[in-house]
Amino acid sequence: MNTAGLLRVAFQSLVRNAFRSLLTMLGIIIGVGAVITSMAIGSGAQAAVQAQLARLGSNLIVVVPGSSITGGVQLGAGARQSLKLGDATAIQADVPGVAYVAPISSTNAQAVAGGNNWATSVTGTTPSWVSVESWNPAQGRFFTDAEVKSGAKVAVLGATVQQNLFPSGGAVGSSVIIKSVPFTVIGVLEAKGQSGFGRDQDDQIIVPISALQLRLNGQNWLGAIFVSAQSPDAVASVVSSTEALLRLRHALTPRAPDDFSVRNIAVVQQAASATADVQSRLLAGIAAVSLIVGGIGIMNIMLVSVTERTREIGIRMAVGARERDILMQFLVEAVALSCAGGIIGVMVGIGAALGTAAGAGWPINITPTSIVISFVFAALVGVAFGFYPAQRASQLNPIEALRHE
Amino acid sequence: MNSNGAVRKDRPPVIDVRDLHKTYRVGAEDVAALDGVTLHVASGEFLAVMGASGSGKSTFMNIIGCLDQPTSGTYLLEGDDVSRLSRDQLASVRSGKLGFVFQGFNLLTRSSAIENVELPLTYAGVRAEDRHARAQRALEAVGLGNRVNHKPSELSGGQQQRVAIARALVNDPSLILADEPTGNLDSHSTQEIMEIFHGLNEERHITIVLVTHEADVAAWSQRIVTFRDGQVLDDRPAAQRASTGTRA
Numbered sequence A: 001m002n003t004a005g006l007l008r009v010a011f012q013s014l015v016r017n018a019f020r021s022l023l024t025m026l027g028i029i030i031g032v033g034a035v036i037t038s039m040a041i042g043s044g045a046q047a048a049v050q051a052q053l054a055r056l057g058s059n060l061i062v063v064v065p066g067s068s069i070t071g072g073v074q075l076g077a078g079a080r081q082s083l084k085l086g087d088a089t090a091i092q093a094d095v096p097g098v099a100y101v102a103p104i105s106s107t108n109a110q111a112v113a114g115g116n117n118w119a120t121s122v123t124g125t126t127p128s129w130v131s132v133e134s135w136n137p138a139q140g141r142f143f144t145d146a147e148v149k150s151g152a153k154v155a156v157l158g159a160t161v162q163q164n165l166f167p168s169g170g171a172v173g174s175s176v177i178i179k180s181v182p183f184t185v186i187g188v189l190e191a192k193g194q195s196g197f198g199r200d201q202d203d204q205i206i207v208p209i210s211a212l213q214l215r216l217n218g219q220n221w222l223g224a225i226f227v228s229a230q231s232p233d234a235v236a237s238v239v240s241s242t243e244a245l246l247r248l249r250h251a252l253t254p255r256a257p258d259d260f261s262v263r264n265i266a267v268v269q270q271a272a273s274a275t276a277d278v279q280s281r282l283l284a285g286i287a288a289v290s291l292i293v294g295g296i297g298i299m300n301i302m303l304v305s306v307t308e309r310t311r312e313i314g315i316r317m318a319v320g321a322r323e324r325d326i327l328m329q330f331l332v333e334a335v336a337l338s339c340a341g342g343i344i345g346v347m348v349g350i351g352a353a354l355g356t357a358a359g360a361g362w363p364i365n366i367t368p369t370s371i372v373i374s375f376v377f378a379a380l381v382g383v384a385f386g387f388y389p390a391q392r393a394s395q396l397n398p399i400e401a402l403r404h405e
Numbered sequence B: 001m002n003s004n005g006a007v008r009k010d011r012p013p014v015i016d017v018r019d020l021h022k023t024y025r026v027g028a029e030d031v032a033a034l035d036g037v038t039l040h041v042a043s044g045e046f047l048a049v050m051g052a053s054g055s056g057k058s059t060f061m062n063i064i065g066c067l068d069q070p071t072s073g074t075y076l077l078e079g080d081d082v083s084r085l086s087r088d089q090l091a092s093v094r095s096g097k098l099g100f101v102f103q104g105f106n107l108l109t110r111s112s113a114i115e116n117v118e119l120p121l122t123y124a125g126v127r128a129e130d131r132h133a134r135a136q137r138a139l140e141a142v143g144l145g146n147r148v149n150h151k152p153s154e155l156s157g158g159q160q161q162r163v164a165i166a167r168a169l170v171n172d173p174s175l176i177l178a179d180e181p182t183g184n185l186d187s188h189s190t191q192e193i194m195e196i197f198h199g200l201n202e203e204r205h206i207t208i209v210l211v212t213h214e215a216d217v218a219a220w221s222q223r224i225v226t227f228r229d230g231q232v233l234d235d236r237p238a239a240q241r242a243s244t245g246t247r248a
Helices: A003-016 A018-055 A085-094 A128-133 A145-150 A159-165 A209-217 A232-249 A265-308 A310-318 A323-360 A368-394 A398-403 B057-064 B087-097 B113-123 B128-141 B157-169 B187-204
Strands: A060-065 A098-113 A116-125 A137-140 A154-157 A175-178 A181-189 A204-208 A224-229 A260-264 B015-026 B029-041 B046-050 B072-077 B098-101 B175-179 B207-211 B223-228 B231-237
Touching: A003 A018, A003 A323, A018 A265, A018 A323, A018 A368, A060 A232, A060 A265, A085 A098, A085 A224, A085 A232, A098 A128, A098 A159, A098 A209, A116 A159, A116 A209, A128 A224, A145 A209, A154 A159, A154 A175, A159 A181, A175 A204, A181 A204, A181 A209, A204 A209, A224 A232, A232 A260, A260 A265, A265 A310, A265 A323, A265 A368, A310 A323, A310 A398, A310 B087, A310 B113, A323 A368, A323 B087, B015 B057, B029 B057, B029 B231, B046 B057, B046 B187, B057 B175, B057 B207, B087 B098, B087 B113, B098 B157, B113 B128, B113 B157, B128 B157, B157 B175, B157 B187, B175 B187, B187 B207
Parallel strands: A116 A204, A154 A181, B046 B207, B046 B223, B098 B175, B175 B207
Antiparallel strands: A060 A224, A060 A260, A098 A116, A098 A175, A098 A224, A137 A181, A154 A204, A175 A181, B015 B029, B015 B072, B223 B231
16 A cells, blocks of 8 residues: 555544544653653753853853961951952963953942942952953943053942932943042943842942052952953863962962962853753653653554454455555554654643743743654654554454454 | 356366365364365356355365465465465465455445445555546446445445445456355345346356355355365255246
8 A cells, every 4th residue: 555545544543533542642742742841941941041151251260369277267268368469460471371361359338429329349350351251331431451550430330239329320420439439430331130149240330450459448459360261171271370370479388278269160150051951851851751651552552453453454454455554554553643642742842831931931942953853752652662563463364353353 | 067158168277276184273183174175166157165164164265265375285276376375475366366255244334335445456556546446337336336435334234245245346356255245134135146246257257156054045156065074075066046047
């Protein structure tokens, strides 16, 4: 029998038992739907995490002061005063693979502008900060190297600070008083939202590091040095070279512990993407189990169908059907079941994913790959689990089949 | 042989079986269902097979119909040895040379009359348009040209059996095998069905082998073979049927 004929016979047989066919397909529908929905949600979540991490700055390495030991009490990382502006300059000059270096020093202060005031953190840095953080002013401009050199009293506001101090706008050009020192607002940063760790990144004021050290903090120690590597591949070598350079500059003996520590955002990024990866694999595994269960359902119903239609098989054999004809008839029927289930499953999956996006507000990403993979898998399930019943049908003895009641 | 124009002596016999044996293993014992049957059926003959149940006539029909194979002996169908073929080769023989009519009609209940009649042609690889035309002609030949789209459940027993005959006829077989074709029918339908068989044999020279319990039905044939205990007990020309008047 030709393909069109086989398809027609299979289709007729499925339509005749429409309700049973639907129940049989349910396993496949749920399996395929689960694959598509879970992959849409998983991939959406992964993309969101990646985007968030990308906002932290690409290839970012953070050098912070080490812990300090005073009278046997070991304080946490950053407690020690060990990093100076010279360290930042040296990293920029001597470590290969470095793109930008931004020294960071910060303090908390009450900022006042007109009738408004706002408690925020004030960060002192250099213009490299823009490149390291991949963060540009939305209005006005960032300060220049010349302004850093001269210790100019200029400030760039985070979006949150701007909203609180200048609710009606007009921040750029106005004056902000920080710790009794008037600063001129020259720019407002793009709103960046919360960091991956829940901190409002827009709640800060950026000023030249020289201005912070001279006028607000009165000391020269750095809170951190942000270093960005030229490429993700360079991160590891930049980390080790920076460590070696700082040990040399701080004149540490070989046995002395580091008085600083070097941290790497890429590690966090890798961990996050590994987590998302494990999650998608887990979901895919559950979906695969569901598809296999669906396949067993198909096999079960096909075996029932072969038994029910034993006489039909006998008639077909008597009028000249070969083993292959009978095999193909039942195989095509099983595959038609699983493919129909696959198609309905794809629609259910897309619907469920869109529903989740609309209802729970989760980011989703329906990938064509997930649709293709789950549909192909469903079809293969039909072949795999339809083969045994079809094989059994084709091996029936025509005489006994004809005698079957 | 009778004075009948249908028999063609110039062709090889349609059925030429020699020393046919068929044994079944039941538990530890071998039971001989056929015990040395030798029989020739010439092209165009109308043969009736009679015998009690267990006489071996069903086994004989299954082997003649290429549904089963003998344990030993040979079966030449139109001169070709078909006693040692594979399952698929037997299927091809059934598809090309044989037509079956069963006691229980054995139609596909959910398919229309014409779909049932087309079935052998589908497996013979005939193109869809040709299938349809040939099935239509076969149904017209059995007087059901106006019932082609009826399902078996919408037809009487006699009509269903006529659909089955059309199905047996559609692939222009050399041999039609009918296993108690009137067993489920009333006397009126029996008459109708036997007239069709008679006509096919008389006008189209199709060889027919028909199993029956009923002497009336056997009387439509030219020759009656009686089985007992797996052997041919009796082989003689049928008595003349005065009632039909067509064959004397």
